Amino acid sequence: MKKQKQRIHVVGIVDIVYTVYLGDRRQTKSKTVWFIPVIGYPLSSNRYYVVRATGRHKGQACTCSREEDMSTCCFRNIVNDVTPRALDHKDIYQQVEIFKSRRGFAAKSVAPDGLPPHFLRRKGWRVNTLSSYHRQLGEALGLNVSLCMRLLPEFINFPMSSKFSKAEVVGRWYCPFVFIMERRLGDQMTNSLFYEMTLEQTWEEIYTCENDKTLGNIVAVNVTVPKDEIKLFRKEAMKDDKRGADGYLWFRHVKDNEDGSNLGLSLAIVEKMRWIQENEGCVGGGERYMKVEKEFKGEWMSLKIYEGGGVLRWRWVEEVWLLCVGGEVCFKENGWNLVTNL
Known part of the structure; x- marks a missing residue:
């Protein structure tokens, strides 16, 4: 029997908290982003645009790199993240699918050969909601x-x-x-x-x-x-x-x-x-x-x-x-x- 996809509702501005390893040291980092559901798909698809909410790329959409953009260093493949840019709602390289991992969340590109930015493709990142960004909206039906x-x-x-x-x-x-x-x-x-x-x-x-x-x-x-x-x-x-x-x-x-x-x-x-x-x-x-x-x-x-x-x-x-x-x-x-x- 086919396993039903778990619905993940992460709409809004959040802090993505993730862990990186530098040798024997472990470091916790965060990125503030805005998850916007992809146009034309139900929330159950878990498809999102991810927009940077702080820094010099504020307001721009995270974009997946391609496998052909990878480089090699010390016999290892290195993913070169693409610089965020203005949102194009039809660009599948700006769309990711969020899924649950064992210790948190992870994301994969909607594009078959796409690779999300490092903080999204790492498994196990957590989400902290930021109340300071939440504004009261009226009813819109x-x-x-x-x-x-x-x-x-x-x-x-x-x-x-x-x-x-x-x-x-x-x-x-x-x-x-x-x-x-x-x-x-x-x-x-x-x-x-x-x-x-x-x-x-x-x-x-x-x-x-x-x-x-x-x-x-x-x-x-x-x-x-x-x-x-x-x-x-x-x-x-x-x-x-x-x-x-x-x-x-x-x-x-x-x-x-x-x-x-x-x-x-x-x-x-x-x-x-x-x-x-x-x-x-x-x-x-x-x-x-x-x-x-x-x-x-x-x-x-x-x-x-x-x-x-x-x-x-x-x-x-x-x-x-x-x-x-x-x-x-x-x-x-x-x-x-x-x-x-x-």
């Missing part, structure tokens, strides 16, 4: 699908005199700082380990017209819907199409050369949010131009068109620094409603 489904009927009933519907938070997550390139990694880690990410759903009036009786019951609508609004530190921004080969989607201020004018968002996060939009039915996307002709059978006085969308916000502590809008269009007229994806 992901996307509230039932709330998304409930918002559309509620929207249809809100008065036509309103230009905006009430913004509702329909999703909340915590994103480790390593998936966001805002400043030096070490500085980001000092500031906050996590960014709070929320998804809000709201509706905004983008077109209105009155019936002047000249066209009878026919109304033609030709609307160019505003593009997604993006802001960095509350200033107007745009996607930077010149960058992106590094696994990040980059944004920059519309006005160049401003302080803090660039930000990179890992494609791991981008792909996840796109999947939510496409599969959970909460917000829409697609073309940003609309042309509609509608004939009404009865009398009508006014027509309003609303754009519904999801607003993604990332923030640390009190500063909201990225905002995106996209969504659906809803036509609203007394006694008649139509909702369609853009």
